[in-house]
Amino acid sequence: MVSNWIDIIQNYLLPPTCILCGSPGFNSRDICHSCYRHLPGNNQCCYQCAEVLEIPSAIPILCGRCLSLRPAFDETFAPFIHQGAIRYLITSLKFNADYKNARLLGMLLAERLDKRAKRPDCILPVPLHKARYRQRGFNQAIEIARTVSRELQIPLDLVSCHRHRNTPHQTALSAKKRRKNLKNAFSIIKPLYAQHIAILDDVMTTGSTVHELAAVLKNAGVGKVDVWVCARA
Template sequence: MNNWLNIIQNKCLPLRCILCGEPGFAGLDLCKACFDDLPANHACCYRCGVHFDMAIPAPQLCGRCLKIAPGFDETHAPFLYNDSLRYLISQLKFHQNYKHARLLGTLLAQHLIQSVELPECIIPVPLHRNRYRERGFNQSIEIARHLAKQLSLPLDLNSCIRNRDTKHQTELPAKQRRKNMQRAFTVTHTLNYQHVAIVDDVMTTGATTSALAKALKEHGISRVEVWVCARA
């Protein structure tokens, strides 16, 4: 039944590229040319996903992760945060364009299915209730919904809360971002997982996801990965 609904929808409402308006391809709201222009994050630190300027022959850590390891164990960020990714994410985050969440979730799922051992569940980065009330939704949850469906993984929306209404990270330098996020998250009950993935839209310094990962590990999680659409 669902296949017939998809066929009818695609015939009546054919996919269009969100970025340029041309016909979509491969079931995406993106054309082949715009897809090919997305900057892949191939050469990067396996721990935090920061991009290296040159190709690397084997997985490596960046200088920052060698000096101070973040709370998480590995990051998967398939793209760099360029103009196209900035547009897709900002239109979702600030204008509630939900089809962007579907596209971003699909692109991330396509990358992950080829490169990771799937965890027991995925946990989107929670918003503080004040921020949620102000914005009306959580973009990380919307992306994670599509990931959970496409990867057939449980989606945990209830185990973690953001207990402090922290300042916007974009307003702070890297050192202050880490301080801003200290003890920002609380795990509300005992978790029966050993391996989880945190989902967010974009990673800049990793301060937010590191704080959440530390809270999870304090409650018995042994491995925490971070899955983000883009790395700044």
């Protein structure tokens, strides 16, 4: 009840405005109806890695990559494709520290998850190495996860996993080299009691990062690991 009143007062004093075009927002979100309708949805994808499929399917199917080399995680929820407005929101958050984008991305992700995903015991944002964190000043995955956690009432785990290797940027690397680059990058530093964990990140390209993290979680005794990302590249 208190939270509702806070939202009402905030919307009155600072009405939501679309980040993308400047029009009035709706449903307490900084996005308008028009921009919302034109977000690039990821509606036909592999159920395990969320790779976009060229041929539509009426039933959940696996892509060729997951059939030949199964990832350590069980399922991926990526409601948007990494292009257009979604790419702009993620890029502006990551490289320009536009924190308002994290709130909007978290709300958009939570909305889709609320309708589709089975609730995990906790959400684990992909950790940044301390050197990368100092350079950037924040972890975009944590900023998005805070909103998702609040919207879905699922606790965050920010302390159990540590990224102890400062891996180089992976933009120019192939999928095979990305996996090699991330080998042994993560470690568990506190006991895990959750049996179902959702790894959360901003965007998924090849899945190498979340595969390595999921493998570490599975080795620590976690039974089910899902991946929640705003967009699939």
